[in-house]
Amino acid sequence: xxxxxxxxxxxxxxxxxxxxxxxxxxxxxxxxxxxxxxxxxxxxxxxxxxxxxxxxxxxxxxxxxxxxxxxxxxxxxxxxxxxxxxxxxxxxxxxxxxxxxxxxxxxxxxxxxxxxxxxxxxxxxxxxxxxxxxxxxxxxxxxxxxxxxx
Numbered sequence: 001x002x003x004x005x006x007x008x009x010x011x012x013x014x015x016x017x018x019x020x021x022x023x024x025x026x027x028x029x030x031x032x033x034x035x036x037x038x039x040x041x042x043x044x045x046x047x048x049x050x051x052x053x054x055x056x057x058x059x060x061x062x063x064x065x066x067x068x069x070x071x072x073x074x075x076x077x078x079x080x081x082x083x084x085x086x087x088x089x090x091x092x093x094x095x096x097x098x099x100x101x102x103x104x105x106x107x108x109x110x111x112x113x114x115x116x117x118x119x120x121x122x123x124x125x126x127x128x129x130x131x132x133x134x135x136x137x138x139x140x141x142x143x144x145x146x147x148x149x150x
Contacts, residue, residue: 002040017061018069020076028055030082031074032143033103033113035059035095038088045140054144055080062095065102074106083113086143088136090121111150116142 005013021028032042032054039058046054057073059066074080085103087094096115103113118126118135126132 003037015060017059017066018073019058019060020073021055021057023055025052025055026077027053027079028077029053029079030084030144031055031057031077031080032084032086032116033057033059033070034086034143035062036088038086038139041088041136041140042086042143045144049144051144059095059099062099065099067102067106070102071106074108080108081111082148083107083111084116084143084148085113086139087117088139089124090118091115092120093124114142114148116140116146 030053034042034056035058039056042056046056055077057070059070074083083103085096085099087096089095091097094117096117100113104111107113117139126135
């Protein structure tokens with residue numbers, strides 16, 4: 001599986017609070033920040049669509065928020081115009097509300113982050129596989145393709 005670590009990584013490695021895009025598309029016009037396993041869905045969809053102007057940035061530490069490290073990553077993308085936070089959880093259950101002020105504080109040029117994820121809900125899952133898939137497809141479209149205006 002893609003999310004495994006070697007024993008050497010576990011014993012000799014270190015925790016990385018912000019993981020920049022491994023492809024380093026410095027011409028990225030869209031930055032999608034996320035945390036957790038949704039990155040794998042975003043990466044697979046980005047590859048399927050052949051998007052070369054999208055950078056995926058993982059924030060692995062939500063508290064305390066790693067503002068300095070996140071800002072340093074964002075500063076490496078001078079062409080970026082659109083900033084997205086993507087999460088698999090419903091809007092009111094994931095990191096969106098906890099991190100929004102940090103995300104916007106780090107965004108260059110007074111820009112704001114947009115939300116891509118499931119709508120607010122009382123339950124963590126929709127209960128129907130078909131609805132879950134439709135919500136995931138909408139999340140991926142919003143994160144990778146939808147045009148936003150600041």
